[in-house]
Amino acid sequence: MLEAIAQCTLDDDAFREDATTNSLQDYIAARTGHESALLVMSGTMGNQIAIRTHLAQPPYAVLCDHRAHIISSEAGGVSAWTGATVVPVTPKNGDYLTLDDIERSAVISDNIHHCPTKLISLENTLHGIVMPLDEAQRIVDWAHSNGILVHLDGARLWEAVVYASGRYSLRDYASTFDSISVCFSKGLGAPIGSMLVGSSEFIKRARWFRQSIGGGIRQAGVISSAARVAVDEVFGRDPYGEEGKMSGSHRRARHIASLWTQRGGQLLKPVQTNMIWLDLDASEVNPSYLREVGRQKGVRLSASRIVVHYQVSDETVSRLREVFDVVLQWPQQP
Ligand SMILES: Cc1ncc(COP(=O)(O)O)c(C=O)c1O
Known part of the structure; x- marks a missing residue:
C-alpha cells in the first residue's frame, strides 16, 4: 500500500x-x-x-x-x-x-x-x-x-x-x-x-x-x-471476494467468539462476518472490568463489540484469550 x-x-x-x-x-x-x-x-x-x-x-x-x-x-x-x-x-x-x-x-x-x-x-x-x-x-x-x-x-x-x-x-x-x-x-x-x-x-x-x-x-x-x-x-480481484484476505478475518472472528463461549461467555448474536458481540450482562462481566483487564494485557476494548480486520495478529488473539481467562474466571476452580 x-x-x-x-x-x-x-x-x-x-x-x-x-x-x-x-x-x-x-x-x-x-x-x-x-x-x-x-x-x-x-x-x-x-x-x-x-x-x-x-x-x-x-x-x-x-x-x-x-x-x-x-x-x-x-x-x-x-x-x-x-x-x-x-x-x-x-x-x-x-x-x-x-x-x-x-x-x-x-x-x-x-x-x-x-x-x-x-x-x-x-x-x-x-x-x-x-x-x-x-x-x-x-x-x-x-x-x-x-x-x-x-x-x-x-x-x-x-x-x-x-x-x-x-x-x-x-x-x-x-x-x-x-x-x-x-x-x-x-x-x-x-x-x-x-x-x-x-x-x-x-x-x-x-x-x-x-x-x-x-x-x-x-x-x-x-x-x-x-x-x-x-x-x-x-x-480480492475476483467477484466473490474469495481470493482476498478478508475471509481470514471472518475465520478469526469466529475463533475469538469460540474462545469466549468455551469459557462460558454468552454472545448477543451469532458471528457471521467480522464482528463479535459479547453479551456482557448474561456473561456477568462488568464492561469497565473488561476494559481494565484489556488495558493490563495491552488490548484496547470499548464495550461489548469486537471488530476484527486482517491485521489483527495471532499475538492480539492470544492476549484476548488471556483477557477472557481473567474476566470469565477460567479455568474454573473446583
Ligand atoms: C455501516 C457504516 N456506515 C457508515 C460508517 C461511517 O464511516 P466513516 O467512519 O468513514 O464516516 C460506518 C463506520 O463505521 C459504518 O459502520
Missing part, C-alpha cells in the same frame, strides 16, 4: 485530472455494476451526499433500520442537510429489515397529513449481520414500483459478499440499488476513503454536493492508490 502511494499520480481531482482517482472510480463503478462513481472522504460523507442528492423536493421522508448508521452516528446529518423526516423501523426478525417491515412503515398515499417516503436507506452488513440478497431485491422492486429510491450504506458490503461465499457477487448485490456507498477503510484496511456509486446523472449531482461540503480535494491520488490496493488485496 505504501509502495502504491509512493507511485501514484498527484494531479488535481477537483478538476477530474487525477488518473489514479479516475481509474479507481471507473474500476469500482464496473465492479459494482453502476455507471459512475465518486471518491469521498468517509462513509458518512458518502451517505450524506447520497441522501442529499436523491431528495429533490419536500415533503419527503427517509426510512431506515432504527440502528442504521445514518440515524445513530452521523450527527443528525440527514435532518441538517435535507430537512427530511427520518422514520426508524425496527426489524421484526431482530436482524435485518424485510419487505413486510417496510410495507408497514412506508407512506405512499397522497394524504396531505403524512410525509411521503421518498427514499429507503438500507445497510449491509448492519452490526455485522448480513441482509440476504433476495430480501434486498424484494424491497427494491417494491420501492421502485411505488416511486421510492433505495440507497445502500455498504460501508461493510465487502464482508457480506465474502459471507455469501460464492452465492452472489459484489456486482450482483450492489447493482440492485439506486446508489451505494462503500468504504475502503474499516475491514479493507485503507487509511481513508469511501466511494459513492450510481447512475451518471446521480454522480454528476453528487459531485456538486461533495464540493459544497469541502469534499472535493486536490491530490486525491494518495487516497485512491491505497484504496485500490485495499480492494484488490483484502476483498
Whole structure:
C-alpha cells in the first residue's frame, strides 16, 4: 500500500485530472455494476451526499433500520442537510429489515397529513449481520414500483459478499440499488476513503454536493492508490471476494467468539462476518472490568463489540484469550 502511494499520480481531482482517482472510480463503478462513481472522504460523507442528492423536493421522508448508521452516528446529518423526516423501523426478525417491515412503515398515499417516503436507506452488513440478497431485491422492486429510491450504506458490503461465499457477487448485490456507498477503510484496511456509486446523472449531482461540503480535494491520488490496493488485496480481484484476505478475518472472528463461549461467555448474536458481540450482562462481566483487564494485557476494548480486520495478529488473539481467562474466571476452580 505504501509502495502504491509512493507511485501514484498527484494531479488535481477537483478538476477530474487525477488518473489514479479516475481509474479507481471507473474500476469500482464496473465492479459494482453502476455507471459512475465518486471518491469521498468517509462513509458518512458518502451517505450524506447520497441522501442529499436523491431528495429533490419536500415533503419527503427517509426510512431506515432504527440502528442504521445514518440515524445513530452521523450527527443528525440527514435532518441538517435535507430537512427530511427520518422514520426508524425496527426489524421484526431482530436482524435485518424485510419487505413486510417496510410495507408497514412506508407512506405512499397522497394524504396531505403524512410525509411521503421518498427514499429507503438500507445497510449491509448492519452490526455485522448480513441482509440476504433476495430480501434486498424484494424491497427494491417494491420501492421502485411505488416511486421510492433505495440507497445502500455498504460501508461493510465487502464482508457480506465474502459471507455469501460464492452465492452472489459484489456486482450482483450492489447493482440492485439506486446508489451505494462503500468504504475502503474499516475491514479493507485503507487509511481513508469511501466511494459513492450510481447512475451518471446521480454522480454528476453528487459531485456538486461533495464540493459544497469541502469534499472535493486536490491530490486525491494518495487516497485512491491505497484504496485500490485495499480492494484488490483484502476483498480480492475476483467477484466473490474469495481470493482476498478478508475471509481470514471472518475465520478469526469466529475463533475469538469460540474462545469466549468455551469459557462460558454468552454472545448477543451469532458471528457471521467480522464482528463479535459479547453479551456482557448474561456473561456477568462488568464492561469497565473488561476494559481494565484489556488495558493490563495491552488490548484496547470499548464495550461489548469486537471488530476484527486482517491485521489483527495471532499475538492480539492470544492476549484476548488471556483477557477472557481473567474476566470469565477460567479455568474454573473446583
Ligand atoms: C455501516 C457504516 N456506515 C457508515 C460508517 C461511517 O464511516 P466513516 O467512519 O468513514 O464516516 C460506518 C463506520 O463505521 C459504518 O459502520
